[in-house]
Amino acid sequence: LPRASKARERAAPSDASVPITRRGTEDTHRADTHRDAAPARLDDLPVDARVSSVDLGLAATLASDPGSRSGAPQTPHPSITITSEHPARYEREREIGRGGMGRVVVALDRHLGRTVAMKELLGGEGLASELGLSIGTVARFLREARITGQLEHPGIVPVHELGRRADGTLYYTMKRIRGRSLAAVLKEATTLEERLRLVGAFRSVCEAMAYAHSRGVVHRDLKPDNVMVGEFGDTLVVDWGLAKVRGEEEAPLGPTTERVDVLAAADAAKTVDGIAMGTPAYMSPEQARGDLRSIDERADVWGLGAILFEILTGRPPFSGASVFDVLRRVMEERPPRVRDLEPNAPPELCAIVERAL
Numbered sequence: 001l002p003r004a005s006k007a008r009e010r011a012a013p014s015d016a017s018v019p020i021t022r023r024g025t026e027d028t029h030r031a032d033t034h035r036d037a038a039p040a041r042l043d044d045l046p047v048d049a050r051v052s053s054v055d056l057g058l059a060a061t062l063a064s065d066p067g068s069r070s071g072a073p074q075t076p077h078p079s080i081t082i083t084s085e086h087p088a089r090y091e092r093e094r095e096i097g098r099g100g101m102g103r104v105v106v107a108l109d110r111h112l113g114r115t116v117a118m119k120e121l122l123g124g125e126g127l128a129s130e131l132g133l134s135i136g137t138v139a140r141f142l143r144e145a146r147i148t149g150q151l152e153h154p155g156i157v158p159v160h161e162l163g164r165r166a167d168g169t170l171y172y173t174m175k176r177i178r179g180r181s182l183a184a185v186l187k188e189a190t191t192l193e194e195r196l197r198l199v200g201a202f203r204s205v206c207e208a209m210a211y212a213h214s215r216g217v218v219h220r221d222l223k224p225d226n227v228m229v230g231e232f233g234d235t236l237v238v239d240w241g242l243a244k245v246r247g248e249e250e251a252p253l254g255p256t257t258e259r260v261d262v263l264a265a266a267d268a269a270k271t272v273d274g275i276a277m278g279t280p281a282y283m284s285p286e287q288a289r290g291d292l293r294s295i296d297e298r299a300d301v302w303g304l305g306a307i308l309f310e311i312l313t314g315r316p317p318f319s320g321a322s323v324f325d326v327l328r329r330v331m332e333e334r335p336p337r338v339r340d341l342e343p344n345a346p347p348e349l350c351a352i353v354e355r356a357l
Helices: 002-009 028-033 054-064 135-150 182-188 192-196 199-214 256-264 285-289 297-313 323-332 347-356
Strands: 090-098 102-109 114-121 159-164 170-175 179-181 227-230 235-237
Touching: 090 114, 114 135, 135 159, 135 170, 179 182, 182 227, 182 297, 192 297, 199 227, 199 235, 199 297, 285 323, 297 347
Parallel strands: none
Antiparallel strands: 090 102, 102 114, 114 170, 159 170, 179 227, 227 235
16 A cells, blocks of 8 residues: 555656557546547547547547458557457357446467457447447547556456457457455445455455556556456456556546536446546445546545455445435535444554545
8 A cells, every 4th residue: 555655646747658658548527528539540640639639549540440340451540459359269258247338258269279268348349439429439449448458467367368259349359357346345344354364355455556656557446346356366457447557637527417417317336437536336436526636546545444444344445315415415525434433443544544535
């Protein structure tokens, strides 16, 4: 945890020292906000915008280039290569997860004889333009695959391949994790003694986030649901769909009326994308305010503190009758003290929680 927090004290490194920053991409909100003005091809972007808009431009290219419909090879940017899937390589077996943007299925890689997890965009077969998906959604999918693929750490799920089928459907494959989410494990741990056995897994999450921060990447949606605890002691941070690369500019949030509509239908324990970015029950105050420019590594440190808070007490720092209530409490109230809820919690761990929050 201390190493994770130190990342915010360092000056932003040069492009040469952090390659992932050079390949930084527009955030989903910016892509969605400007999708009507998105260039049809990456070549139409200004030279200075090509680095920060790689995924947005690539998504627009894939949506508009007839070559992608036929599965013809493309090289829309020198730093990006999307392979065309061999028709018989992957045999999809069953769905194991689904979110607002994509689904994850177990698939057999016939070339290597191994089982992998395959994430693909929701909506069936075909290109984004034919599915009614926004270019921003496709850009976010591409960004998630590329950012995760560049974070090579034992605590971050490895990405094997980013690919496109002959009909234009995008997917990426990654290591299949055999285990359960930390949220599921916590639900079954009813005593402090049982929950304290998870501190080792929490430390692994801190190490993974310290590495990500050293690479200039902020997760922005840390919560027990996004931590997988494997069958053999491995712990991995997953779902980097809201990740931000240091130095990216983001568009302001939408009108208040749009934010109210989205929040009214949201769940405090699930990711809210497009307004106050993250998951309300584990969200830092600047995230709850929707202050995108203020979100940096410290937001992840807050998320780590919220996870440890739940390990010690069995509940997240804030709860409420609605998402509005949770966000209001995050912005206006101080987090409760761990020992007020769990008097037997180790004082050293309580001090870490209070420092992180």
